[in-house]
Amino acid sequence: MDMQQSQESQESIVESLDEDHLQMLVQHAYDTDTVRAMEQPLLEQGEPLMRHAAAAVATNVLQLLESFDLDEHARITVLAGAGDNGGDGLFAGALLAKRGFPVTAIAVGRTLHDDAYRTFIESGGHIWVLDAANTIPGCPSEFSAGEAGERFEQAMEFASNSHIIIDAMTGIGAQGALRGIAGSVAQTLGALLDELRAHDSNDDMQRPYVVAVDTPSGIGVNDGSLPGPYIPADMTLMFGAMKPCAILPPACSACGEIWLVDFGFDLESHDPAGSIVGMDLAAAAIRQVMPTDAKYSRGVTGLITGSQQYPGAAVLSTTAAAHTNIGMVRYMGPTRAQDLVLHALPEAVIGKGHVQSWVVGSGVPVRTAEEEADLQQQSIEALLAHYALSEDGSNEEAYAMPAIVVDAGALDLLPDHVPSHVVLTPHMGELTRLLTRLGVDVDEDTVRNQPLQYARMAAKMTGATVLLKGSLTIVVQGGQFADDQVFVAGRAPAQLATAGAGDVLAGMLGAILAQNADLVQPSVPSGDESDHDDEAQVAQAIAEIAGAAAYLHGLAAALASKAKQRGWHRAHLFGIDDLDEEHFPIGRPIVASDVVKKIAAAIGKLQNN
Numbered sequence: 001m002d003m004q005q006s007q008e009s010q011e012s013i014v015e016s017l018d019e020d021h022l023q024m025l026v027q028h029a030y031d032t033d034t035v036r037a038m039e040q041p042l043l044e045q046g047e048p049l050m051r052h053a054a055a056a057v058a059t060n061v062l063q064l065l066e067s068f069d070l071d072e073h074a075r076i077t078v079l080a081g082a083g084d085n086g087g088d089g090l091f092a093g094a095l096l097a098k099r100g101f102p103v104t105a106i107a108v109g110r111t112l113h114d115d116a117y118r119t120f121i122e123s124g125g126h127i128w129v130l131d132a133a134n135t136i137p138g139c140p141s142e143f144s145a146g147e148a149g150e151r152f153e154q155a156m157e158f159a160s161n162s163h164i165i166i167d168a169m170t171g172i173g174a175q176g177a178l179r180g181i182a183g184s185v186a187q188t189l190g191a192l193l194d195e196l197r198a199h200d201s202n203d204d205m206q207r208p209y210v211v212a213v214d215t216p217s218g219i220g221v222n223d224g225s226l227p228g229p230y231i232p233a234d235m236t237l238m239f240g241a242m243k244p245c246a247i248l249p250p251a252c253s254a255c256g257e258i259w260l261v262d263f264g265f266d267l268e269s270h271d272p273a274g275s276i277v278g279m280d281l282a283a284a285a286i287r288q289v290m291p292t293d294a295k296y297s298r299g300v301t302g303l304i305t306g307s308q309q310y311p312g313a314a315v316l317s318t319t320a321a322a323h324t325n326i327g328m329v330r331y332m333g334p335t336r337a338q339d340l341v342l343h344a345l346p347e348a349v350i351g352k353g354h355v356q357s358w359v360v361g362s363g364v365p366v367r368t369a370e371e372e373a374d375l376q377q378q379s380i381e382a383l384l385a386h387y388a389l390s391e392d393g394s395n396e397e398a399y400a401m402p403a404i405v406v407d408a409g410a411l412d413l414l415p416d417h418v419p420s421h422v423v424l425t426p427h428m429g430e431l432t433r434l435l436t437r438l439g440v441d442v443d444e445d446t447v448r449n450q451p452l453q454y455a456r457m458a459a460k461m462t463g464a465t466v467l468l469k470g471s472l473t474i475v476v477q478g479g480q481f482a483d484d485q486v487f488v489a490g491r492a493p494a495q496l497a498t499a500g501a502g503d504v505l506a507g508m509l510g511a512i513l514a515q516n517a518d519l520v521q522p523s524v525p526s527g528d529e530s531d532h533d534d535e536a537q538v539a540q541a542i543a544e545i546a547g548a549a550a551y552l553h554g555l556a557a558a559l560a561s562k563a564k565q566r567g568w569h570r571a572h573l574f575g576i577d578d579l580d581e582e583h584f585p586i587g588r589p590i591v592a593s594d595v596v597k598k599i600a601a602a603i604g605k606l607q608n609n
């Protein structure tokens with residue numbers, strides 16, 4: 001099958017699929033076992049998936065070369081591993097070599113995919129092997145250690161001077177950090193590429209343009225971590241479905257632009273490992289106001305936020321909550337903060353009363369072991385005590401409490417075990433601090449490198465839902481029967497990284513929980529098997545709502561800053577979307593209060609979508 005045939009067959013796959021399928025494709029990510037399970041029936045039917053994959057890579061490389069005005073003298077390097085990922089890369093290289101481009105493959109393993117290797121050589125490709133113990137037919141082996149070192153250096157020099165690098169060392173078969181020669185290649189070339197990338201947007205191809213095959217080599221495919229050296233890509237051609245690394249920080253940044261090659265997988269019958277929160281999910285979390293509504297039926301949020309030291313957080317969290325489609329906010333806090341709240345929001349009601357959700361801790365200082373809790377910390381601690389579950393999960397009162405957002409200083413006051421409608425909203429530093437308090441030996445850099453793993457650990461240890469803030473915000477489900485599906489909100493522009501933005505999010509989340517009070521109330525476990533489904537359903541609803549709040553927060557920031565840039569950009573569909581250069585203006589600087597002013601407009605945009 002040549003490139004043209006493969007592309008036509010690809011287009012017919014795309015055309016035969018409905019909008020729902022395409023929507024699922026760009027919204028959900030599937031772990032490697034699930035991808036293999038979805039691939040299996042197609043392979044059994046004789047679908048030449050590897051040829052489709054290779055043709056897609058070659059097509060995009062050709063388009064890139066054309067857009068950069070590079071003629072057939074463009075130098076192309078394929079980094080080829082021993083598995084099927086290397087096979088994809090070699091078949092793609094063969095297609096390009098047939099078009100007259102000089103293509104050199106650097107073999108990093110001891111073998112190469114048989115069929116792909118033969119096709120590559122027959123098409124005029126050149127091979128450079130780095131492993132002295134290789135068994136690749138016709139390639140030199142058993143060279144000395146000195147010669148191996150020289151070969152390696154020359155290969156790296158060659159690769160760093162090529163126009164295009166096709167990274168096909170490892171794909172979904174990668175296990176842990178890259179080792180051996182692949183590890184050394186990623187160490188040397190990856191570091192160089194990262195440095196070049198930091199200084200150059202590559203609009204003029206002054207550095208190699210890296211096209212990753214299926215996944216960038218070296219990243220944690222299933223957990224989005226960076227376990228060791230990796231090859232950062234400008235573009236990743238991902239086959240069949242998104243893998244979690246496409247949507248999870250920090251690995252998603254290493255993917256560059258993602259191009260999804262649809263294989264027509266049966267996505268509907270498989271559970272995603274992660275999902276991007278989009279407009280639909282966010283819109284569903286906003287309750288429609290009804291003619292019969294009164295202020296109480298729209299939801300009331302109670303806030304114990306702000307402090308003598310940080311009274312502004314009280315203003316930001318209450319104004320944000322009040323603007324997020326609810327009937328009323330109640331505020332409790334120090335007199336100075338009360339005055340400021342009333343000044344900014346005359347509608348706020350000061351003092352206790354019935355609420356459908358709580359927000360605690362924003363702007364409340366962290367309590368050190370030596371310090372006595374102040375009044376604000378004491379009232380938060382007393383409220384949180386109602387959510388405490390004993391080791392066996394009993395304490396009926398905890399389940400009957402309204403949902404609660406536990407932010408900033410209140411994270412230090414969290415009981416050991418709580419139900420899933422307790423939603424923690426730490427940033428990386430706060431999550432590290434929480435885990436340390438729970439006895440985990442971890443530092444912030446490690447958490448930053450494996451945010452999913454540590455957010456999940458906090459959820460498993462406490463039972464709470466965890467919303468971990470960052471340029472991409474990830475939400476992991478809480479509760480005893482937590483599902484592993486993670487929600488990722490990447491709507492926010494970097495302009496949102498400004499003091500007080502977290503206080504705004506806490507208020508918005510509290511309000512969205514209040515207007516969905518019936519959906520987020522866990523029932524008291526009865527000890528029956530039905531508990532599992534009931535609790536899992538509520539835990540998922542809470543996580544979706546938390547993701548929706550982060551999306552709305554990001555959208556309000558985008559409207560305030562007029563930014564088109566986001567933490568995560570939708571994957572492109574191969575064969576459907578054009579390879580046009582896109583521009584995402586970063587917008588203008590904002591402060592957190594600007595975000596509050598745009599919440600209403602953001603809700604309007606969701607509801608009119």
Ligand SMILES: NC(=O)C1=CN([C@@H]2O[C@H](COP(=O)(O)OP(=O)(O)OC[C@H]3O[C@@H](n4cnc5c(N)ncnc54)[C@H](OP(=O)(O)O)[C@@H]3O)[C@@H](O)[C@H]2O)[C@@H](O)CC1
Pocket residue numbers: 039043049050051053081082083084085086088109169170171172173174175176177178179180182183213214215239
């Ligand atoms: N199935 C299909 O038909 C289709 C599959 N497709 C493609 O196949 C890919 C999956 O191929 P795969 O299963 O062969 O695994 P792959 O990603 O090549 O990795 C295995 C190689 O990597 C090596 N390796 C692993 N870990 C390592 C480490 N830490 N450090 C260093 N090396 C490490 C491992 O070495 P070993 O452990 O055996 O020594 C072995 O050589 C998939 O991503 C997609 O591109 C598409 O064509 C569509 C159709």
Ligand SMILES: Nc1ncnc2c1ncn2[C@@H]1O[C@H](COP(=O)(O)OP(=O)(O)O)[C@@H](O)[C@H]1O
Pocket residue numbers: 427469470471472473492493494495496497498499500501502503504505553567
């Ligand atoms: N680079 C970024 N791009 C987009 N959003 C970001 C970025 N960095 C931080 N944010 C968002 O800004 C908010 C910051 O919250 P937080 O760290 O609690 O700050 P503060 O305590 O000052 O309110 C979070 O919602 C986070 O997701």
Ligand SMILES: [K+]
Pocket residue numbers: 085167168169170171212213214215216217
């Ligand atoms: K790869």
